[in-house]
Amino acid sequence: MSTGHATVKLPIPLANRLQALAGARNTAALVRVRRPRGAAQRALAARNFASNDYLGLSTDRRLRAATVRAAAAYGAGSGASALVCGYTDLHAALELELADFTGRSRALVFPSGYHANLAVLGALARRRDAVFADRLVHASLIDAIVLSRARLRRYAHRDPAALAAQLGASRAALKFVVSDGVFSMDGDIAPVRDLARVARRHDAVLFIDDAHGLGVIGPGGRGAVDLHACGEAEVPLLVGTFGKAFGAAGAFAAGPADLMEAVLQHGRTYAYTTALAPAATAAARAALAIIREEPWRRAHLAGLIDHFRAAAAAAGIGVLPSSTPIQPVPVGDARRALRLGDALCERGFNVPVIRPPTVPAGTARLRISLTARHCATDVDALVETLDELLRREGASP
Template identity: 55%
Template sequence: MFNLAARLAEQHQRDLYRSRRIAEGASDVHMCIDGRDCLVFCSNDYLGLATHPDVKAAFIHAADHYGVGSGAAHLVTGHQYAHHALEEELAGFVSRERALLFSTGYMANLAAVTALTDRHDEVFGDKLNHASLIDAAQLSEAKHSRYKHADASALAARLTASSATDKLVITDGVFSMDGDIAPLPELATASHKHNAWLLVDDAHGLGVLGSSGAGSLQHFGMSDKEVPVLVGTLGKAFGTFGAFVAGSEDLIELLIQKARSYIYTTALPAAVAEATRASLKIIQTDSARRQHLHALIQRFRTGAAQLGLSLMPSTTAIQPLLVGEASRALAMSEALLAQGIMVSAIRPPTVAEGSSRLRITLSAAHTETEIDRLLSALASLA
């Protein structure tokens, strides 16, 4: 018999129990959570677009036209004009031949890895990859090898030792728990040398990095030849929901034919696609949002250094404060909440034992005064 009560008790004892908080109102930097007014520093809405008037208006107008559900999978009757237009615009945004929409980033990664590989192949993943990339590799029939975090030399050694028919390297563009950027040029060089394809999940880079917000690849000036498979999510800097895979004409056609998480799921609501088209326009035309966000990142890091806080080395909107033990991270998160500031405590198994942290995320919707308020609160805890 499964002893569920004992398993739950163990989670409590190890300070790893997770509880859902109830948020009221729109997703914003100011929210009512569990009945308490909070200043939020743990959302992935990096550009503050989830509540942008143009994005909301596009959604409302499209819901009136399309309804609120797509009714079927893309290959049945669910593929609407709004989906197709968004795919074409996303492809142009990231300089790819085509893009393919998915309902979640998890499904997009699962689709790309499992459709491309079989039991004769090998997948090479960074040890700190997002869970969706790890699960995609494990669920594929390919051999799964993991290399030392952000270490192109370690990857090259594993590629050299491999006798697989085809090789696929998978990595986050920006790592979701550390906030650091993968060494993509070096990874691309190692991949090319060993005839491997490189897949980059740029969930946390798109919208934030690059001159026009096109992400980590634009940040490094890299082409589709160096990174044949690009995965992006729409629920972070875009402020909406869903995901996409972008690449060559043949790649997208292969996913349409073989990707189970595309074929056998209901399409994203068309209203969400129209809202995303509106947010994409803002990302491309309103560079002031990115500039403000990066100014806030610098302000926060400078202030944290003055306070002697042990921030991890990140230049992105993800600014983790390394704490160590899960119990301490949980206690600090609760202490901040008592001051009206919401920051999540990240604990194992999301991160390694002894590396629990406060995952602080900044948004273009924050003000300098709010950054200073966060720093003051953190100083009181220290």
Template identity: 50%
Template sequence: MFDLESRLLQQRESDLYRSRRIAESGSDVRMRIDGKDCLVFCSNDYLGLASHPDVKAAFISAANEHGVGSGAAHLVTGHHRAHHALEEELADFTGRERTLLFSTGYMANLAAVTALTDRHDEVFGDKLNHASLIDAARLSEARHIRYKHADDSALEQRLATSSAKDKLVITDGVFSMDGDIAPLPALSAACRRHNAWLMVDDAHGLGVLGRHGAGVLEHFAMHNNDAAVMVGTLGKAFGTFGAFVAGSESLIETLIQKARPYIYTTALPVAVAEATHASLKIIQTDSGRREHLHELIKYFCQGAAQLGLPLMPSATAIQPLLVGEAVRAVAMSENLLKQGILVSAIRPPTVPDGSSRLRITLTAAHTRKDVERLLTTLEVLV
């Protein structure tokens, strides 16, 4: 018999128990959580678009016209002209031949890896990849080979000893718990030398990095053939919901034919597609949001350095404050909440043992005064 109570007790005793907080207001930097007004520094709504009036208006208008559900999978009756138009717009934005919409970034990663590889192939993944990439490699049945975090030399060594005909390298663009950026030019060069494909999950770079917000590949001025597969999510900087895979015509057609998470899933609501169209337009025309965000990142990092706060090396909106033990990370998060500031404590197994942290995220909706308040409060706690 499954002794679930003992398992749960062990989670509690190890300070690894997870609890849900109840939000009583919409996604924003100021929210009411569990009955308490909070200044939020743990949202992935990097550009503050989830509550943008144009994005909300587009959603409401589409819901009024088309309803709130798509009714079926894309390959049945769920593929609306709004989905199709958004795919074309995202292809133009990312500079790819085509894109394909998915319900979540998790499903997009599962779809791409499992559709491209099988037990005869090898998948090479960064040791700090997101859980969805790790699970995708496992479900693919390909041999999963992990290399040292952000180490192109380690990847090169593993590729050099591979005898697999088809090899796929998978990596986060911006690592979600550390905030650092993968060395994509070096990884891509290693892939070219060993006839491997590179797949980049740009969940935390898209909309934020690059001159036009096209993500980590634009940040490095890389060409499309430098990374055959790109995955982007819409629930972070875009402020809506869902994800997409971008690549060649043949890649997208392969996913339509073979990707189970695409074939057997109900399509996104049309209202979400139309809201995303509105947010994409803002990303393309309002560079001020990105500029403000990057100014806040620099301001926070400078302030933290002056205070001697143990930030992990990151130049992105994800600014992890290394704490160490899970019990201390939880205590610090709770103490911040008592001061009206919400920051999540990140513990194993999400991060390695001994590296629990406060995962601080900055957004374009924050102000300098918000960041000053956070720094002042952290100075007392650390």
């Protein structure tokens, strides 16, 4: 987009770098485009299959009211790091409520899940340690491991036996095992109980990032860890986010009090960043109350997931195995996936096209996410349109 400013003369190595980056993006159909969304598009929620707002809480009147009240009382921003003066009684109350909800001794609130992951591993892992990560963990976990300087080892997706073999062969001083609870681009659930058993046998510390599971799966919406009946003894490090099922923004880490104290004292992305805004903190509190009190949202979502899978199967549409609201339709080729995404968009459906490097090369997909704001008719309309477009794609040269 032209800004109307004179072109800035860049050092030649930087200009060359930009050219190389642009070339790589263009040849592999990997250019990303942002589409500004207006507030009025809320009305189009029925055709939005792109959002992680799984319980439909981001527009809930109680979250909006809590946000407005907190902004009026505390101001728009928190003003400083939590260790300076950014920590309010709203943050303190939310931490207690989260510890109670997750059955952990202590919780710490962060401005985002990215911050939380970096803080946990940054505070606890060191150069001589090793972190064993599922091959498909979220990018923020990879960055957290790289920044911690611990050795990164990746094990085959959802494969406790492969993990056990790697752990057994490791001489690292301290070993961590890291996995998403619900995998963000695949929608499948980590075998948390088996990971915990293997980790315990090898004296490793298990860290589950359940950004996409908390609020949605497990008893009472307590996520993948509770689904596998794992408390903090089995999973000492747990991260959850408020940007997805909670419908707000921000995140938390939870676990034994001494581990959380170390994260508070030594987590650089806890100390050296502005604390979560009071308004978002209040919204997360309101969301947590709803998650606890309104199980019908999860029940409705579970019904929609079954409905979608049955309708897709009846139409012969392949969907990756997933019992969560993330229902990926594998396409393979990035260009073909883009064509399908654009065609869906022309019909009024917002379905994100996920391409490398977010997913491995050759595994581009449409990432359909269902939310409690959808109904069966919305799902039918999507499946019908997708079926027609896939048939047409199949027939095209």
